[in-house]
Amino acid sequence: MDRQRRHEIAYLPQREEVNWDFPLTVRGLAEMGRYPHVGSFGRFRKSDRAAVDASLESVDLTALANRHIRELSGGQQQRAFLARALAQEAHVLLLDEPFSGLDLPSSKRLATLITELKDAGHLIIACHHDLDTVPKIFDEVLMLNRRQIAFGRVADVFDRERIDAAFADQDEPQGGDKS
Amino acid sequence: MSQLLEILEYPFNQRALLIAMLIGFANGFLSGFIVLRRSALMVGSLAHTLLPGIALAIATFGVLNAFTAFFGALFAALLVGLGAILVSRNSRLDGDSALAILYTTAFAGGLLLVDRMSVNSELEHWLFGNILGLSDADLWLAFGVSALILLCLASLRRPLVIMLFEPAVAETLGIPVRSLSYLLMALMVLGLITSLQAVGCILSLSLLVAPASIVYLFSNSPRALFWGGAIIGALSAAAAVFLSNLLGVRTGACIVLLLGGLFGIAFLISPRYGLLAAVGKVPSQHDH
Numbered sequence: 001m002d003r004q005r006r007h008e009i010a011y012l013p014q015r016e017e018v019n020w021d022f023p024l025t026v027r028g029l030a031e032m033g034r035y036p037h038v039g040s041f042g043r044f045r046k047s048d049r050a051a052v053d054a055s056l057e058s059v060d061l062t063a064l065a066n067r068h069i070r071e072l073s074g075g076q077q078q079r080a081f082l083a084r085a086l087a088q089e090a091h092v093l094l095l096d097e098p099f100s101g102l103d104l105p106s107s108k109r110l111a112t113l114i115t116e117l118k119d120a121g122h123l124i125i126a127c128h129h130d131l132d133t134v135p136k137i138f139d140e141v142l143m144l145n146r147r148q149i150a151f152g153r154v155a156d157v158f159d160r161e162r163i164d165a166a167f168a169d170q171d172e173p174q175g176g177d178k179s
Numbered sequence: 180m181s182q183l184l185e186i187l188e189y190p191f192n193q194r195a196l197l198i199a200m201l202i203g204f205a206n207g208f209l210s211g212f213i214v215l216r217r218s219a220l221m222v223g224s225l226a227h228t229l230l231p232g233i234a235l236a237i238a239t240f241g242v243l244n245a246f247t248a249f250f251g252a253l254f255a256a257l258l259v260g261l262g263a264i265l266v267s268r269n270s271r272l273d274g275d276s277a278l279a280i281l282y283t284t285a286f287a288g289g290l291l292l293v294d295r296m297s298v299n300s301e302l303e304h305w306l307f308g309n310i311l312g313l314s315d316a317d318l319w320l321a322f323g324v325s326a327l328i329l330l331c332l333a334s335l336r337r338p339l340v341i342m343l344f345e346p347a348v349a350e351t352l353g354i355p356v357r358s359l360s361y362l363l364m365a366l367m368v369l370g371l372i373t374s375l376q377a378v379g380c381i382l383s384l385s386l387l388v389a390p391a392s393i394v395y396l397f398s399n400s401p402r403a404l405f406w407g408g409a410i411i412g413a414l415s416a417a418a419a420v421f422l423s424n425l426l427g428v429r430t431g432a433c434i435v436l437l438l439g440g441l442f443g444i445a446f447l448i449s450p451r452y453g454l455l456a457a458v459g460k461v462p463s464q465h466d467h
Contacts, residue, residue: 006353013345022215022344023399032341035352040338068399088352 007036009092010085015077015101020070026080027065030055033087055086059113075106079113086117093117095126099133111137134158186424195310195430198321199416202377203434205325207390207412208332209370211404212363214391215343220275221263222387224282226371228252228259229380231289233305238292248305249320249372252380256368259285261361308379308431310420317376324373328366332405339363340401377416378431386412389438396449415441 010033033055034048056062059079064072069080078098085093098114099107114124114137128134134141135154143149143157143166150157150166186192213222229252236251237243259281266277304312332339342349342356350356367387374383391408398404419433426433447454 006351009351011348011351013348019344023395023401023404024344025399028400032344032352035337035341035354038337040335040354 007088008090009094010088010090011094012078012081012085012096012098014096015074017096018069018077022069024069025066026061026069026072026083027052027056029069029080030065030083030087033084033090036088051089052083052087055083058086058116059083073106074102075109078102078106078110082113082117091121092123092125095124097127097129099128099130107133131163182425183421186421191311191313192420192424194313194315194318196417196420198313198318199310199377199420199430199434200413201321201325202373203386203390203412203414203416204409205328205412206370206374206386208405208409209328209366210387210389210391210408210412211394211401212332212339212343212391213367213387214395214404215340215401216363219384219388221260221278222367222371223384224278225256225260225368226380226384226387228255228282228285228289229371229375229383230306231255231285231292233380234289234292234296237296243305244316246316246320248375252372252375253368255285255289256371257365260364260368264361264364304379305375306379306381307429308375308377308382310377310430313376321373321376324369328370329409331362331366335359335362336401336405378434382431382435385435385438386416389435389442390415393438393442393445396445396452411438411441 030052031044031048034044034051037051038044038048053062056065059082061076061079061083064076069077072080082093095114098110102110111133114126118124118139126138128138135158138154140152141154141158142151143162145166145168150162187196213219232252232255233243233248234251235255236247236249239251240247259278262281263274263278266272266281267274270277303309338349338354339359341352342354342359346356346360370387371380371383374386377383378386390412391404393411394404394407398407415437416434419430419437422428422437423430423433445453450456
C-alpha cells in the first residue's frame with residue numbers, strides 16, 4: 001500500500017488481544033490514529049488535536065478522555081478503538097468480533113454507532129458470529145465455512161438453508177459477515 | 180554534609196558520580212521501553228552473554244579494557260539476541276526458548292574460554308562492577324553511548340510506543356516494526372554494556388528494569404515512564420555513589436539495593452496499583 005493511503009484502513013483488534021495494562025489513556029489511544037498523518041518526527045498540530053477531539057466526541061467518550069483504557073467498560077473500550085480509527089480518518093474499518101463479551105445495552109449502543117458510521121460513508125467489515133443481529137446491523141453478508149457459502153445482500157442470501165450450510169459438519173464452524 | 184563534600188574532593192569519586200548518573204539516566208530511560216515490551220527476562224539473558232563477550236574480547240584482543248570489552252560484549256550479545264530472533268522467526272520455537280538455548284550456550288563457551296586463560300582480577304570488576312576504578316576513556320564511552328541511546332529513543336518514541344502496544348496495528352500504520360525491534364534490541368545491548376561498568380553484568384538487569392517499573396505503578400503516561408525512569412535511575416545511581424563511600428561497600432550493589440527498595444515502597448504505597456490500596460478493595464472494575 002502506498003504511503004498516502006496507509007491511513008485509509010483501520011483495524012480493531014479483538015479485546016482479548018489487547019494489553020490492557022499498557023499505560024495509555026483514551027485520548028492517548030485516539031492520538032495513535034494520527035500517526036499516518038504526523039509520522040515519526042512531525043509535530044502534533046492543532047488540526048491533529050481537533051481530529052482527536054472530534055473522534056472522541058463522535059463515540060461519546062470526551063468525558064472519559066483521560067481515563068486509563070482498563071478503567072472502561074467493554075463497550076467503552078470498543079468505542080475508544082473506534083475513536084482511534086476515526087482519528088486516523090480511515091474509510092474502511094475492519095472489526096474483529098466487535099460484539100464479543102459485550103452486555104446487551106453496550107451491544108445496542110455499538111450497533112447504533114456502527115450504523116451511524118456506515119451512514120457517514122464508512123465501509124465497515126466485521127467478523128461476526130451472532131446470527132440474530134446480522135440483519136439488524138449489516139447490509140451484506142459473506143458466509144464462510146472453509147469455502148464461500150454465500151455472498152450478497154442480507155435480505156437475499158441470509159436464509160435458513162445457507163446458515164445451516166455455513167455451520168454444517170465441518171470441525172470448526174466459521175462465519176464472516178460483512179456490511 | 181561535610182562528609183559528602185569530602186567524598187567529592189577525590190577525582191575518582193567525581194568521575195564515578197558523573198558516570199553513575201549518566202548510566203542511570205540512559206538505562207532508566209531505556210527501562211521504560213523494556214517494561215512496556217515485557218522483555219525483562221530477555222534482557223536478563225542478554226546480560227549473561229556479556230561474560231562470554233568479555234572472555235571473547237580477552238581472547239581476541241589480548242587485553243581487557245573498556246573498548247575491547249565493549250566490542251566483545253556487543254558482539255556476543257548481538258549474536259545471541261539477533262540469533263534468537265532469527266531462530267524464533269524461522270522455526271516453531273518461541274523466542275524465550277531460543278534465547279535460553281543460545282545464551283546458555285554462549286555462557287558455557289565463555290566459561291571454557293575464561294578457564295583456559297589465567298583469569299586476572301579484573302574479571303571480577305566486570306562481573307560486579309567497579310565504578311571507582313574507571314578512567315576518563317570510560318567516562319567518554321559512557322557519555323557517547325548514553326547520548327546515542329537517548330537520541331534514538333527520544334526521537335523514535337512515537338512509533339516505538341505504538342509498536343510496543345500493538346505490533347500488528349503498527350505495521351498497518353506504516354511503522355517499520357521489524358527494523359525498530361532490531362534497533363531496540365541493539366540499544367538494550369548498548370545499555371547493558373554501559374551499566375556493566377557500574378554494576379557489573381550480573382546486576383546490570385536491575386538498572387534496565389527497576390526505574391520504569393517504579394514509575395509504572397504510579398503513572399499512565401508512557402512519557403512519564405521514560406523520563407521518570409531516567410530521573411530515578413540517575414538519582415539512585417548518584418545516591419549509591421555517596422552511600423557506598425560512607426558505608427565502605429560496593430557501589431553496584433548499592434544502586435541495585437536502592438532501586439529494589441524504592442520499588443518495594445512503590446509497590447506498597449501506590450494509590451492505584453499498590454498493595455495497601457488493594458487490601459480490602461474489591462477487584463477493580465474490569466470489563467463487562
